Amino acid sequence: MEAASQAAIHAEGPDLSTIKRAPIVIALIIGAFVAILNETLLGNAFPDLITALKVTPSTIQWLSTAYMLVVGVLVPITAILQEWFTTRQMFIGAMTLFLIGTIIAALAPGFEMLLVGRVVQALGTGLMLPVMMNTILAIFPPEKRGGAMGLIGLVIMVAPAIGPTVSGLILDQLEWRWLFYLIIPLAAFSIIFASIYMKNVSKITKPKVxxxxxxxxxxxxxxxxxxxxxxxxxxxxxxxxxxxxxxxxxxxxxxxxxxxxxxSPVMDMRAFKFPMFALVTVLMLVMMMTLFSTLTLLPLYLQGPLMLTAFTSGLIMLPGGIVNGMMAPVAGVLFDKFGPRVLVIPGLAIVVLAVYMFTGVDMETTKGYLIMVHIILMIGISLVMMPAQTTALNQLPRSLYPHGTAIMNTLQQVAGAIGVALFISIMSNGTKDYLAKSSNPADPLESLRGMVEGLHNAFWVGLCIGVLALVIGLFIRRTSPPEGEEPRQGMGH
Known part of the structure; x- marks a missing residue:
């Protein structure tokens, strides 16, 4: 029965044999770059926004948390939406929502309206990211997916790399609204480009919702x-x-x-019947907690205890991000050649080493040391993220691609949100405990020392989670599509 339904999908789905892959990949890359750049531009601006909007750190965190919350809630239903709307409709609709949200945020008179703009932006991002992954799976055969995912990885990692630096530069010269003004033309260009080049690669079945x-x-x-x-x-x-x-x-x-x-499930849990998909999903949950927490804690540490400007803290994080971006296509090519184990296991060991090195930071730590540790962390992450995800999705039959990408994206958003909240609460509680024992808690220097103490606690928990990821990673191995899934003809093997 399953084989018959697979054959039907191949027979009735769009003919992908003559499709031009390059323009579609470029359209996806532009959209992803814009959405992810926007996310990282804002993180580095939180200290400035707290002052400009007269709100507390725990309130400003909602600009990030609400974004993740909306994406986390929306992604599960993208699998079924992709069976109702064409790839083109989904992508252009997503980018249009993102553009509207950016305009609302740029013109926001205060925090509440800025939050509304972020939520509308998140609706766009939540629709776009699964469409991007699913399209790559549809237009590339399994043996070429590593390279394609690596290219997407390059863009996904370069955006966070330059985000904090660009945002620091903007905030040193202009007001925070320019973080959104600059995104508007990029988002508009993405919509125009996709309108010309984006093609439909999915099959419309309109299942019951x-x-x-x-x-x-x-x-x-x-x-x-x-x-x-x-x-x-x-x-x-x-x-x-x-x-x-x-x-x-x-x-x-x-x-x-x-x-x-x-x-017709909204999110087909049968994807978990495939052991490598289930294993990698758990691995990605653990990895995202470590990644999001480190990327949230670092700017707080750089602009708090080390008293650096937004621009300088962005510059410190720039080399690691660039190295990560450059490593992504390399990891993709190596993955196609050698499979996941050669990359994922050493990558996880490198992540554990980097988080361990972060546990020793204090108020005297040099910028050079931080740049080095951040580069080590980012090399590890580039060896794990895309190869592990590609391994998981390669094992699924084609009918489960939208569901597999939806499951993975949802759980990553949820893990990221949990990671950020968990580590910030560990840091806050560590700071409170330190000040409670302090002989002079009102001294500003003491509150900075308290923050360092809280950071140490958070990084030690991060290290334990990293070790857990390494143990899970030892079980990873190469996968191929299930029996009866013929590689698509004419796809240029």
Missing amino acids: DILSIILSTIGFGGVVYGFSKSGDLGWSDPQVYSMVAVGILGILIFVVRQLTLK
């Missing part, structure tokens, strides 16, 4: 992310925190059970 599943996934993923996000503010003993996390987990459990009983 289960509204209850969408409500359950929203409550489930939304509840977990929201609960973790509030933990930094309120502490874990607050009823609002643990009740939201509990409701979220219950929502996810009911959502999963429901997906297993539906004929």
Whole structure:
């Protein structure tokens, strides 16, 4: 039965044999670059925004948390949306939403409107990222996907690399609104380019949409992310925190059970029947927690205890980001040649080493040391991220591609949000504990020492999570599509 349905998909899906891959990949890359650049421009601006908008650090965190929350809630339903709308409609619609959100944010009179703009931007990003992954899977045969994913990886990593530096430069010279003004022409160009070159690569089946599943996934993923996000503010003993996390987990459990009983699930859990997909999904959860937490803690450390400007902290993080971007295509080519083990296991060991080196930072740590450790961390991450994801998705039959990418993207967003909230709450609590024991807690120098103490606690927890990722990574191996999945003809093997 499964083989027959696969054959039907091959017969009726769009003819991809004559498709020009390069313009489609360029359209995807421009969109991804714009969305991800925007995300990293803002992170480095938080200290400035706190002053400009007269809000607290825990309030400003919502610009990032709400973004992840919306993406985390939206991504689960992208799998079914991709069976209702063409690739072209999805991508252009996503970028249009992103553009509207950017305009709202640029013109926002205060924090509330800025948050609305961020939420609309997140709607666009949440729709676009799974479409991008799914399109790459559809237009490249398995043996060429590593290289294609590496190219996407290059862009996905260069945007965060230059983001903090560009944002530091803008904030030193102009006001924060320019962080959004500069994105507007880029987003508009992306829409025009995609309108000309984007082609449809998915099959429109218009399955029945289960509204209850969408409500359950929203409550489930939304509840977990929201609960973790509030933990930094309120502490874990607050009823609002643990009740939201509990409701979220219950929502996810009911959502999963429901997906297993539906004929047309919103998110097809059968992807977890494929062992490498299941293993890598867990690995990516753990990796994203380590990655997001480190990238959130570093600017706070650089602009707090080390008292550096936004621009200088951006410059310190620039070399690591550039190295990561340059490594992504190399890792992709090596992956196509040697498979995942050669890259993923050493990559995870390098990540563990870098996080261990971060546990020793203090108020006297030199800029050179921080640049070196950040480069080491980014080399490790580039060897793990794209090769592991490609390995997982290569094992799935073609009918599960949209579901596989949706599962992976959702869980990464949720893990990222949990990671940020968890590590910021560990840092805050460490700082509070230090000041409680301090003989002079009102001294500004003491509060900076307290922050260093809190950072140490957070990095040690990060190290434990990194070691867990390394253990999981030892089980990874090369995958190929299931039996009966013929490679597509005319795709230029």
